[in-house]
Amino acid sequence: MKFQLIGVNHKTAPVELRERLAIPESRLPQACKRLAEHPAVSEGMIVSTCNRVEFIATMKNGAGDLREFLREYFETNLSEFETHLYEFREDEAVRHIFRVAASLDSMVVGEPQILGQVKEAYATARAVGAVRAQLDLLLTRAFAVAKRVRTETAVGSSSVSIASVAVELAKKIFGSLNGKSVYLVGAGKMSELAARHLLAHGAASIFVANRTYDRAIRLAHKFDGQAVEFSRLYDSCERADIVITSTGSPHFIFRPEHGERLMALRRNRPMFFIDIAVPRDVDPEMNKLDGIFVYDIDDLQQAVSSHVADRKKEAEKAEAIVNAEVEKFRARQQTLGVVPTIVSLQDHLETIRQAEIDRVRGRLGPMTTDQELAVEALTRGIVNKIMHTPISALKTAARDPESTTVIDLVRRLFNLRDNLHDNLHNEDEEKGAAASKSTGGRGTEKGPEK
Numbered sequence: 001m002k003f004q005l006i007g008v009n010h011k012t013a014p015v016e017l018r019e020r021l022a023i024p025e026s027r028l029p030q031a032c033k034r035l036a037e038h039p040a041v042s043e044g045m046i047v048s049t050c051n052r053v054e055f056i057a058t059m060k061n062g063a064g065d066l067r068e069f070l071r072e073y074f075e076t077n078l079s080e081f082e083t084h085l086y087e088f089r090e091d092e093a094v095r096h097i098f099r100v101a102a103s104l105d106s107m108v109v110g111e112p113q114i115l116g117q118v119k120e121a122y123a124t125a126r127a128v129g130a131v132r133a134q135l136d137l138l139l140t141r142a143f144a145v146a147k148r149v150r151t152e153t154a155v156g157s158s159s160v161s162i163a164s165v166a167v168e169l170a171k172k173i174f175g176s177l178n179g180k181s182v183y184l185v186g187a188g189k190m191s192e193l194a195a196r197h198l199l200a201h202g203a204a205s206i207f208v209a210n211r212t213y214d215r216a217i218r219l220a221h222k223f224d225g226q227a228v229e230f231s232r233l234y235d236s237c238e239r240a241d242i243v244i245t246s247t248g249s250p251h252f253i254f255r256p257e258h259g260e261r262l263m264a265l266r267r268n269r270p271m272f273f274i275d276i277a278v279p280r281d282v283d284p285e286m287n288k289l290d291g292i293f294v295y296d297i298d299d300l301q302q303a304v305s306s307h308v309a310d311r312k313k314e315a316e317k318a319e320a321i322v323n324a325e326v327e328k329f330r331a332r333q334q335t336l337g338v339v340p341t342i343v344s345l346q347d348h349l350e351t352i353r354q355a356e357i358d359r360v361r362g363r364l365g366p367m368t369t370d371q372e373l374a375v376e377a378l379t380r381g382i383v384n385k386i387m388h389t390p391i392s393a394l395k396t397a398a399r400d401p402e403s404t405t406v407i408d409l410v411r412r413l414f415n416l417r418d419n420l421h422d423n424l425h426n427e428d429e430e431k432g433a434a435a436s437k438s439t440g441g442r443g444t445e446k447g448p449e450k
Contacts, residue, residue: 003138004066007047008086012084012086020279040059042058044131047100097118098142107297118143178202185237186281210227237258262292273293273294341410350383353379
């Protein structure tokens with residue numbers, strides 16, 4: 001394996017730093033292509049949510065450092081990011097990806113949305129040709145591990161989401177949500193989930209503003225709400241008690257001057273801003289204004305900490321599943337390394353057997369069916385005996401970190417064609433295509449890691 005992963009998440013870096021590394025959905029395909037085209041990289045994909053930005057790659061010859069790509073892509077020396085970056089290689093990279101997909105590394109352990117987000121990242125990278133053989137195997141296995149964790153443990157039961165936490169915070173501010181108005185700025189899945197929770201707990205009306213007005217209309221229709229053109233955002237926002245904002249804007253949408261105007265129009269009635277965007281939509285300076293309460297994605301993390309203890313035992317079971325799956329994946333990768341050589345050896349000796357039979361057939365003259373069968377059995381028996389020792393050695397080597405030495409030796413002894421990587425690549429392409437078909441080629445709903 002030559003896997004490498006580097007990134008930041010909600011545990012290692014504050015939101016103001018994560019937002020500087022975040023890659024918006026519109027730029028993700030091109031970023032994946034650039035990653036895969038980097039001289040040290042064979043395949044690559046990027047997971048960018050509000051809680052993490054991770055670069056995953058298979059490296060050519062196991063060499064290279066993804067920091068070089070980060071320096072080039074973001075045009076920075078990374079010095080201020082260095083203490084916040086984490087890096088994993090080989091088994092540890094596999095373990096981390098399995099944990100992320102299984103929601104064991106999420107802000108809310110057990111939340112289901114991250115799996116959909118990883119699937120979307122995988123589909124995006126695959127669509128531009130950045131994911132092929134090795135990452136295909138790794139990600140499809142990660143999806144299976146996530147399903148196993150969800151099935152065999154209760155880590156996802158009584159799921160706490162960012163949306164449900166938002167409701168709890170809103171209740172602390174307003175006491176009751178009865179009759180409160182909700183304004184969605186951005187029409188993403190997370191905004192919709194938060195709105196559903198708020199309306200289920202008594203909120204009375206909903207407004208939706210989105211840069212694409214048709215999307216605002218569709219989302220507002222789901223809640224019997226009102227769509228607002230984005231250009232009228234500042235003229236209409238004072239009607240809202242609760243503002244949930246989740247856009248892809250690279251700059252603050254709400255700044256202190258907007259907050260001051262809103263408070264004047266609302267006659268100092270409180271407003272609650274839930275900013276789940278990365279980069280953030282609401283300037284944190286807004287929090288200094290009387291009557292305005294702003295919670296960003298990191299603030300929500302503190303609010304969910306009380307739920308962690310309840311899931312600790314189930315999380316331990318899930319971690320055991322992940323560890324076992326990492327070992328199985330390593331064994332499978334090592335086995336895949338010798339299978340093409342075994343197939344090449346079998347093909348090589350079968351070609352020699354057939355050629356020798358054809359060469360002496362003319363001297364033997366016409367043979368009966370029984371004689372043909374006897375020659376076939378005799379020659380196959382000889383070939384099988386010749387193959388037994390090298391194949392046994394190859395299978396044993398598959399469990400050994402030094403297996404490449406044995407593989408090279410067998411290939412040289414029998415003068416096999418150098419098609420090891422071609423065979424492996426073709427096999428992985430077929431399996432990857434089947435896996436992509438099974439996931440529908442796209443991910444599922446977005447949520448806490450947006």
